[in-house]
Amino acid sequence: MDTDKIMDCERKRLNKITRFRLPNQFITIGLLIALASILMMFVRAFAMDGETVWLKLLLQKTLLIGMLVMSLSKDKIEDEMTISLRAQSYAIAFIVGVIYALVMPYVEYGVSNVVHSGGEAYKDLGDFQVLLFMLMIQLMFYHTLKRYR
16 A cells, blocks of 8 residues: 555544534534433432442443433534634643643642641542543633633
């Protein structure tokens, strides 16, 4: 095969992946999934007794899926500007998420040692907390950028 054909094929495949969007109706589906997960988290926290660690993990993953579906959904009017704003919001979410993941454990450690004088142990952030934060930042910045364009 010719290297130009291979590069062209790879470029088309990459463009197909980066331009993937769900239809507009999925923003409502994602919102319903996220709201149902949050509601069930409150029910689990206040109404259920016993060990329900598996339910907590399931609800966390469901919340992330709902927010990801919202993030990947098209707008009613999808043009070059909204595509650019979406890319900007993903970049901002990535940068802020990395800074959050690097700084937050030390802030948490310092605050817990001030509040509890018994020398708290250093705790690293979990994947759920970082992913949730990044998705929230992406959705917030995208809708803010879209409003002020």
